Amino acid sequence: MLQIEEVLRDRGSRYAVSGGPVSGRAGVEAFLADLKRVKKFAKATHNTWAAILSDGGPVKGDDGEAGAGAVILRMLERAGLVDHVVVVTRWYGGVHLGGDRFAHVVTCVRAYLDASETGG
Structure with a gap:
């Protein structure tokens, strides 16, 4: 598991990104469980989070941040990254960020792809 903490801060919100190889939906669930430990x-x-599974296609989860999973998924598709989950974590800082939150998700995924050399 690769974790990059403190990718960015904006108006009190903090962002981090994590990811790693997974095998199937069970692998995604196990990765998320490990992260949340x-x-x-x-x-x-x-x-x-989002992943493209060789045995199940694209899967994603917004965890209350509507539309964020789709942003991650599009970036994984462009990078051609299969059987790999990427999770963008946000700690809400008390101020709504509007559309800027999607730009922050992109920044986090790009930082992950660059750091992992998986398709950046």
Whole structure:
């Protein structure tokens, strides 16, 4: 599992990104469970994620951040990254970010792809 904490901050919200290889939907669920075993990730406001599974196609979860999973999924598709989950974590800072939150998701996924050399 690769984790990049403190990718960015905006108006009190903090963002991190995590990811790693997975095998099937069960692998995605196991990855998310492992991530949430870390107290700060379990307490995060949103853990949005996406993966393209060779045996199940695209899957995503918004975790209350409507539309964020689709943004991650599109980036994974462009990068050609299969059997790999990417999770963008947000700790809400008390101020609504509007459309800027999607730009922040893109920044996080790009940071992950660059750091992991999986398609950045």
